Amino acid sequence: MADHRRYPGCRLLLFCGACTWSKSYRPERIIARLQELRVSGHTTPVTDVAKRVGWNCPSCGRMRWGSQLVYPAELDEREARRLVRQIRS
Numbered sequence: 001m002a003d004h005r006r007y008p009g010c011r012l013l014l015f016c017g018a019c020t021w022s023k024s025y026r027p028e029r030i031i032a033r034l035q036e037l038r039v040s041g042h043t044t045p046v047t048d049v050a051k052r053v054g055w056n057c058p059s060c061g062r063m064r065w066g067s068q069l070v071y072p073a074e075l076d077e078r079e080a081r082r083l084v085r086q087i088r089s
């Protein structure tokens, strides 16, 4: 997760691998949460963040999370979906 410092303004995109639902978070918030859970934080690989998600997708109810740092000046819904498709393929 420490990588986010090299990309000011980047977001952590959490996306569902089963449908198209996704949400982006501020990396600082994710790190704080990881530290709260005592599973490191800064040293946690970005892709491991998805494994720590303990809730089901609000859209399809499954738990197939993926996570990726994205660098969006303006990450809107459509852009997020495009990224999710790109990440999966």
Ligand SMILES: [Zn+2]
Pocket (backbone or CB within 6 Å): 016, 017, 018, 019, 020, 021, 057, 058, 059, 060, 061, 062
């Ligand atoms: Zn889903």
